[in-house]
Amino acid sequence: MSTYISTTDASADGTDKNGNGGLARELIDLAPSAAAVRLQEFSVESIAAILASLSPAVSEDILLAMDDERRQTVIEAAPQATGRQWSANLQYPVDSIGRLMDWPHAVFRPEHIVAESIERIRKLSKNVLVTYGFIVDKEHRLVGLVAMRDLLLARPEQPLSEVMISDPFSLQTNLNVIEAMRLVVNKHFPIYPVCDEQGRLVGTVRGRTLFEEHAYEISAQAGAMVGVEKEERLSTPWPVSLRYRHPWLQLNLLTAFIAAAVVGVFQSTIDKMVVLAVFLPVLAGQSGNTGCQSLAVTLRGLTLGDLKPGRERMLVFKEGLLGLFNGAMVGVTAGLGMIVYAWTMGNEQFLKLGLIVFLAMVGSCVVSGISGALIPLGLRRLGADPASASSIFLTTATDVVSMGLFLTLARFVLF
Numbered sequence: 001m002s003t004y005i006s007t008t009d010a011s012a013d014g015t016d017k018n019g020n021g022g023l024a025r026e027l028i029d030l031a032p033s034a035a036a037v038r039l040q041e042f043s044v045e046s047i048a049a050i051l052a053s054l055s056p057a058v059s060e061d062i063l064l065a066m067d068d069e070r071r072q073t074v075i076e077a078a079p080q081a082t083g084r085q086w087s088a089n090l091q092y093p094v095d096s097i098g099r100l101m102d103w104p105h106a107v108f109r110p111e112h113i114v115a116e117s118i119e120r121i122r123k124l125s126k127n128v129l130v131t132y133g134f135i136v137d138k139e140h141r142l143v144g145l146v147a148m149r150d151l152l153l154a155r156p157e158q159p160l161s162e163v164m165i166s167d168p169f170s171l172q173t174n175l176n177v178i179e180a181m182r183l184v185v186n187k188h189f190p191i192y193p194v195c196d197e198q199g200r201l202v203g204t205v206r207g208r209t210l211f212e213e214h215a216y217e218i219s220a221q222a223g224a225m226v227g228v229e230k231e232e233r234l235s236t237p238w239p240v241s242l243r244y245r246h247p248w249l250q251l252n253l254l255t256a257f258i259a260a261a262v263v264g265v266f267q268s269t270i271d272k273m274v275v276l277a278v279f280l281p282v283l284a285g286q287s288g289n290t291g292c293q294s295l296a297v298t299l300r301g302l303t304l305g306d307l308k309p310g311r312e313r314m315l316v317f318k319e320g321l322l323g324l325f326n327g328a329m330v331g332v333t334a335g336l337g338m339i340v341y342a343w344t345m346g347n348e349q350f351l352k353l354g355l356i357v358f359l360a361m362v363g364s365c366v367v368s369g370i371s372g373a374l375i376p377l378g379l380r381r382l383g384a385d386p387a388s389a390s391s392i393f394l395t396t397a398t399d400v401v402s403m404g405l406f407l408t409l410a411r412f413v414l415f
Contacts, residue, residue, distance in 0.1 A: 011367055024053050030248050033240060035067035044070075048078035054098050055209050060089055081105075085203065098173035099179050100210065101194050101203025106159055110143065115156035117146075117232045118393055135164045135199055141199040142170055170195045173202060180210060184187065210239045247391065255396035262400050266407035270415065273349075275342055276410050279334070279357055283402040287364035291394045294319040294372025302376060316373045323369025324362065331361035355408045364402035371397040 023119030027035045027050070038061070039047050051059035051074065063086060075083045081103040092098025105128050121130050133151070136142035155161040155403050170193040171180050184192065184207070192210070194203040263270075263280070270277050298315065301307040306317060335358035342350035369406055375393050376386035 009246075013188065024050055027054065028029075028058060031240065032061040032065040034237060035062045037335065040325045044073045044077040047074050047399075048083075052078055052082050056085070056089055056102060056158075056213075057209065060086060060099055063090070066313065087342055088202070090191045092173055093176075095176050095178075096173065097171050097175045097177070097194055097205055097210075098203075099204045099253070101173075102205065104134055104201055106130045107201065108135055108146075110132050110135055110137070110159060110161035112160050113156070114158045114160065115155045118151055118156075119149075122146075124234070132193075133160070133164075133359075134193055134204075135160055136201050139198075140201055142168065142169060142193055142195050142201040145193065150203050168193065170201075171196070171205065171261060172221060177210065184210065241260055252392045256390060256399075257401035259403060262404045265408070266411065269411045272349070273414060274412065275338075275345060275347055276407065277351065278341065279338055280403055282334060282337075283357070283360055283364055283406050285381055286361060287327075287368040287393055287402040288395060288398045289324055289369035290326060290365045291372040291398045292391070294369045295325070295376065295390060295394055298376050299387055299390070300371045304379065312373075312377055316370055316377075319369040319373040320366050321369075323366040327346065327362035327365025328358075328368075330365070331358040334361050353410075356406065360406035360409055361401065361403045364398065368394075368398045 021037075027038065030038060039050070042050070051062060054062075063074065067073070077083075078086065085101060086101045089099050089101055105124050107120055108120075118305050121133065124130050132149070133146040133148075134142060137143050137145065144160070145168035146160055146164045150163045150165075169187065169189075171183065173196050175183075187208065190207050192200055192205050194205055197204050216351055224274050254278060256400065297360060298307070298319075301315070335354040338357040339354035340349050342353045347353065371394055375397070377391050380386045
């Protein structure tokens with residue numbers, strides 16, 4: 001969710017043309033559902049004016065949080081161009097460029113002359129911020145772009161076709177924010193034209209909106225890994241937060257039962273040698289951290305587009321190899337710790353126990369590293385958010401493998 005007040009309708013102090021700057025800033029800090037409730041006391045005309053001062057991403061999220069009748073009433077109360085753009089944007093998927101579009105105001109034909117275009121821009125600038133002029137053909141396909149500097153330096157009688165930049169860079173409506181960021185990361189234009197699949201100009205998106213939306217998506221990843229919805233904010237009412245979080249905690253509890261069941265299978269082994277129970281959390285914690293490292297790197301690669309198609313196997317192999325080497329090095333330390341601890345406890349099999357800890361640490365770290373890469377890749381293959389509760393699934397895998405491997409080795413080596 002972008003967090004700026006649109007410069008189209010806002011003054012330098014952040015107050016929109018209706019004097020609602022303070023409320024606009026308050027809405028930005030609220031979750032969409034809470035913002036919709038906050039606006040209930042206002043007339044639909046006031047709501048439309050307030051939402052028009054926000055970025056499309058914020059205003060449309062709030063509109064979606066309203067009931068259908070209220071939403072349609074607010075859209076109809078907005079200025080015609082704004083309401084039309086809101087209705088169009090809401091047809092696109094969440095997190096797509098189509099959801100971030102503003103109405104393209106300064107649109108011209110190639111045969112329009114410079115003098116007429118400048119006069120029209122002067123009139124438009126009284127109500128909207130004009131950065132570029134967009135040139136379209138008879139089918140409304142984007143064919144060019146003209147900057148204000150080029151207009152000022154051109155001869156008044158020149159047609160725009162002679163001063164425009166032909167075949168300008170544009171974004172597609174169905175691109176998601178992450179994909180769009182990869183395309184614009186080295187461009188840094190203040191505004192980007194947005195076209196549909198036929199190349200028709202359907203909107204514009206401000207560079208600031210795009211970068212802020214990208215930052216918001218990244219900030220939401222940490223929460224998504226543990227089952228926190230990205231809509232939740234510090235200001236979200238506790239009943240709503242409870243509804244967001246609790247289902248994932250139930251899932252986490254279910255997966256914890258799976259790990260507990262593995263330990264229960266080996267209860268007789270633990271009863272015979274209680275010293276084994278001391279090192280269960282050591283193995284689980286170490287392998288879990290190894291998996292989280294792999295998970296973080298994989299999610300970063302997916303987010304930034306570093307993971308190219310066909311390189312998934314190489315990534316999984318690399319993380320497994322890192323798990324092997326890291327597991328071996330920490331396994332030596334953990335094995336020595338077990339030897340010392342078992343020896344001080346008077347256990348005559350302290351050397352075997354040290355070997356078991358070493359082997360279990362190596363094996364569990366290898367599996368954890370591979371799981372950290374496979375889980376987000378698998379979620380993406382299924383069409384889900386790669387970060388969605390991935391930490392919960394990873395914790396289950398690492399706990400089951402580390403404890404199961406450790407106790408299995410103990411049963412066969414010691415008894």
